[in-house]
Amino acid sequence: MAKIPVQFTLNGSEKAEFVDGGTTLLNALRDKIGDTSPKGGCHQGTCGACSVIIDGEIRLSCLTLAETCNGADIKTLSGLAEGGVLHPLQRAFLDTFATQCGFCTPGMIMAAKVLLDHTPNPSRDDVVEALSGNICRCTGYEPIIEAVLLAARANSQNAA
Amino acid sequence: MALALQTFATVKDANAALRSTGTRYLGGGTLVVRAANEGDVSVSGLIRSTDPALSAIEIIGDNVRIGASVTMAAITRHPNLGTLTKAARAVGGPAIRNMATVGGNLFAPAPYGDFTVALLALDATVSTDDGEMPIEAFLAGRDGSRAIITSVSFTLPQADGFRFLKVSRVKPKGVSVLSIAAVLLLAPDGTVSSARIALGCMADRPMRAKATEKALLGRTLDQHGIAVALAAATEGIAPITDPIASAWYRTEVLPVHLGRLLLG
Numbered sequence: 001m002a003k004i005p006v007q008f009t010l011n012g013s014e015k016a017e018f019v020d021g022g023t024t025l026l027n028a029l030r031d032k033i034g035d036t037s038p039k040g041g042c043h044q045g046t047c048g049a050c051s052v053i054i055d056g057e058i059r060l061s062c063l064t065l066a067e068t069c070n071g072a073d074i075k076t077l078s079g080l081a082e083g084g085v086l087h088p089l090q091r092a093f094l095d096t097f098a099t100q101c102g103f104c105t106p107g108m109i110m111a112a113k114v115l116l117d118h119t120p121n122p123s124r125d126d127v128v129e130a131l132s133g134n135i136c137r138c139t140g141y142e143p144i145i146e147a148v149l150l151a152a153r154a155n156s157q158n159a160a
Numbered sequence: 161m162a163l164a165l166q167t168f169a170t171v172k173d174a175n176a177a178l179r180s181t182g183t184r185y186l187g188g189g190t191l192v193v194r195a196a197n198e199g200d201v202s203v204s205g206l207i208r209s210t211d212p213a214l215s216a217i218e219i220i221g222d223n224v225r226i227g228a229s230v231t232m233a234a235i236t237r238h239p240n241l242g243t244l245t246k247a248a249r250a251v252g253g254p255a256i257r258n259m260a261t262v263g264g265n266l267f268a269p270a271p272y273g274d275f276t277v278a279l280l281a282l283d284a285t286v287s288t289d290d291g292e293m294p295i296e297a298f299l300a301g302r303d304g305s306r307a308i309i310t311s312v313s314f315t316l317p318q319a320d321g322f323r324f325l326k327v328s329r330v331k332p333k334g335v336s337v338l339s340i341a342a343v344l345l346l347a348p349d350g351t352v353s354s355a356r357i358a359l360g361c362m363a364d365r366p367m368r369a370k371a372t373e374k375a376l377l378g379r380t381l382d383q384h385g386i387a388v389a390l391a392a393a394t395e396g397i398a399p400i401t402d403p404i405a406s407a408w409y410r411t412e413v414l415p416v417h418l419g420r421l422l423l424g
Contacts, residue, residue: 004165022163022196022206043197045190045256057233057258063193064259065186065206067165111254132333133253 008072010035011079019066026050028066029076037077037106041135048134051107052076058114058133077106080113088151088158089113098147100139107134112148120159122152163196165206171289171308174209178306183207185308187229188259190252191268214263214310217241222316228263228309232275235262243322247278247341250326253333263309266295267302270361270400271336274326277366280358281341282322284314299365317343325421326360327413329404336361337405338414340369340421344381351385352376357418361410362397371395372418386422390415 003018010033017032026043029035029052041049043062050062053075080087089109092098099105108131115122115130122130127148128141136144165186168174178185182204184192196203214229219240226235235241235248236257251260251274265275266286279295286298288307295312298305323342328334339360347353355376357369371392379385399410 020162021165024193024197044194045252045259048253048255051255058255059258060190060255062197063189065163065165065189065193068186068189068208114254129332130254133255 004067006066006070008069008074010074011076017066021067023066024062025052025054025064025066025069025074026061029061029074035076035078039103039106041103046135047104048107048111049104051110051134053110053114056114056117058111060133075110075113077109080109087113088154089116089148092147092151092154093144096143096147096150098139098143101137104134104136104139108136108144112151115148116152116155120152121156122148124149163203163206165208168207168209169211171209171211171214171310174207174211175289175308177207178308180205187261187264188231190256190260191264209308219316223313224316225311225313226262227311228261230262232257232260232262232265235275240316243317243319244275244278247275247324250274250324250336250339262312266298266309266312267305270364270366271402271404273366274336274339274360277339277358277360278322278324278341279312279314280366280368281324281343281356282314282317283343283356284312287311287313296368302365321345323421323424325417327417335402335404338362338399338410338417340418342421344376344422346381350380351378352381359397359414361405362399362414364398364400367397369393369396369418376422381422381424383423386419389422390419393418 005018007016019028026038026040029038038052038061039049041047045060045063050060051058052061054072089112111130111134119126127145166177184203186192186206186208214227216227218225232248232251236245265273284295285292286295287310326339327337341358343356345354355373357373358366359369360366372389375389375392393415394411399407401407
């Protein structure tokens with residue numbers, strides 16, 4: 001079967017790849033492009049480990065076909081740090097020990113980023129809701145929620 | 161196995177392509193891509209349409225038409241669909257709601273399909289290129305359905321006339337133990353003049369609670385008034401058993417949650 005050309009923006013850089021029909025965005029990112037920050041957990045849309053931001057919305061790369069992303073703007077955890085400086089969310093995850101095995105972390109942080117992009121000062125309930133599609137099996141949710149709230153506080157202090 | 165995806169500008173062309181054996185329609189991907197990921201070899205090709213009408217929401221007066229490609233997230237954001245927000249938010253977490261479509265939800269097997277439970281209570285009409293049909297008829301024959309759903313239509317209920325409840329073990333997002341949607345109209349004396357109640361997880365697809373509806377007519381929505389309706393709640397149900405809950409458990413808790421919904 002012929003390869004299918006796909007072009008999109010990934011973390012600010014133009015990408016052009018040829019993929020097999022039916023290739024998920026998750027597999028295209030990891031296997032073709034080498035961005036291994038989205039994790040393949042359940043491949044059923046349940047765990048959220050593969051979450052990426054597509055055109056400003058949090059989505060599951062395991063259930064998204066790469067060829068449907070032509071022209072899309074895609075952001076993954078790999079693009080968050082700038083110039084070697086961690087994003088406030090990444091910093092907060094470290095500071096609150098919200099990362100144990102780290103497998104869920106990329107999806108958690110991307111889901112949290114969308115939340116903070118739209119709601120800079122979220123309530124705890126807002127954070128819980130935003131992360132409700134992401135499963136963690138080892139860290140526990142409290143440090144993760146605290147990390148997102150800490151990042152929000154840091155952002156608002158920087159903005160003040 | 162490679163999956164060929166064909167994209168068509170019109171539903172008519174997509175319908176024609178969907179006649180090929182092994183093809184499935186791709187909406188948001190939460191059902192069909194998941195099936196492919198799980199190794200469903202019956203899927204060899206995917207069809208989709210980018211027809212803008214599929215993604216449109218039209219509200220004229222109380223008449224609502226929601227395109228089949230409209231996502232749950234789009235419904236929650238719509239300023240005039242606040243009545244349905246709770247039902248749309250019952251579907252998955254934020255990422256799923258950004259992908260899951262109204263059309264796809266119509267095909268979601270229990271314990272999924274919570275939004276369809278709401279549509280069933282609303283007595284929605286399901287449209288394809290070939291025409292329209294009541295949602296009950298559609299759900300009864302959905303396993304053999306090959307036509308692409310283009311939209312669902314219904315009359316928007318008054319805010320206090322529509323009730324929705326999803327019960328899950330994990331909060332705020334979790335798979336349904338059960339879901340209930342009700343459209344209730346009250347007479348001036350406070351008795352129920354019309355009741356349409358739909359249940360999720362009480363069969364392999366959303367179903368009407370017809371015995372409950374009948375028992376509510378002429379009754380008041382208080383503990384005494386709903387007693388007969390609750391006694392009839394399990395009539396005709398055949399709940400699913402899954403890792404979330406057994407059929408026995410679902411049967412036991414249905415009257416409890418139905419009572420809470422009716423009492424407000």
